[in-house]
Amino acid sequence: MTQDLRAQMIALLPRLRSFARGLSGQHALADDLVQITVEKALRHLDSFDPGSRLDSWLFRILRNSFIDHVRARRETTSLDADDALPLIGTDGREVTETRLHLADVRRAMDRLPEDQRIVLMLVCVEGLRYREVAEALDLPQGTVMSRLSRARLALAQLLQDVDSPASSSAGTA
Incomplete structure (x- = not known):
């Protein structure tokens, strides 16, 4: 059962990262939030209700982690290196x-x-x-x-x- 949940978590990583990116607006912070989310989920796997949706549970953990981050840091801005990637072979x-x-x-x-x-x-x-x-x-x-x-x-x-x-x-x- 636990291995199955871990495999499902891995499959949800892209969606979690996309949600985290949308919340934070920063690639690096999004990755940190996903890592925090997965760590918390694995640490508290016994509190997950097998009859509920894993993605909803993980989104809630991620959202709460983001809120905690905002409260702790308030207004900070960062430049994402990914936004400056070269555009080769495109219009x-x-x-x-x-x-x-x-x-x-x-x-x-x-x-x-x-x-x-x-x-x-x-x-x-x-x-x-x-x-x-x-x-x-x-x-x-x-x-x-x-x-x-x-x-x-x-x-x-x-x-x-x-x-x-x-x-x-x-x-x-």
């Missing part, structure tokens, strides 16, 4: 436009309240169902749906503000 214009749009989305998501950003990440990026997110975050399903709705509306508004002619012409005067 530079398309890649640049895609990266600019992705940067706009990341900045907009960073402006969302944390409770909305977490729900948005779990539903839209990780593909969890509302019920699964509610279980992972220990929230009522209606709260998850409400936060997700507000997050989507706020994100759309923030991205619309970025794309509006007034905001793009403000820097070209």
